[in-house]
Amino acid sequence: MTLIASEPIGDDAEIPALPLWLGLAGLAPFIGLALVVALHGPDLPGFDAGRALRAYGAVILSFLGGAHWGLALRHPAPDTRAALYLGAMVPPLWAWAGLLTGGAAGLGMVALGLAAQGVVDGLASTGFAAPRWYPRFRLLLAALATIATAAAAAVIGSQQGWVS
Secondary structure (H helix, E strand, O other): OOOOOOOOOOOOOOOOOHHHHHHHHHHHHHHHHHHHHHHOOOOOOEHHHHHHHHHHHOOOHHHHHHHHHHHOOOOOOOOHHHHHHHHHHHHHHHHHHHHHHOOHHHHHHHHHHHHHHHHHHHHHHHHHOOOOOOOHHHHHHHHHHHHHHHHHHHHHHHOOOOOO
16 A cells, blocks of 8 residues: 555654654754844844844745645645645745845745744644644744744844834
């Protein structure tokens, strides 16, 4: 028998240790760069923490789009497969727009993209044949990444006179 994405392997209610630790480790750049922005401003000599955070967020949004593409590859329902393929393109395109926008506005766009993708994954991913643990996992990671990114955007925006 060939396994497809909609066939859970064993008990899929608990978040496996490896994805949990990798996901939490993936939060380190969000939190670390947001702290650098908050404590030192976005521009350290030779290093733009706001730009680095925007780029990392864009990479993660692209990765999340790829995760949906992967779910689509083996989904048994053609309509769901098509929706997943189309939806998988939204996060990287949104992230790219945030990179092109730059500054606090671009960082805010990345934060909004992280939040939106977290909501999609939290509410709909089990219908996409993801394991049952995936929505909780994604909501946790998305919430923390969004808070860090939005906070950095607010700090940069206040320094640019956009937020008072």
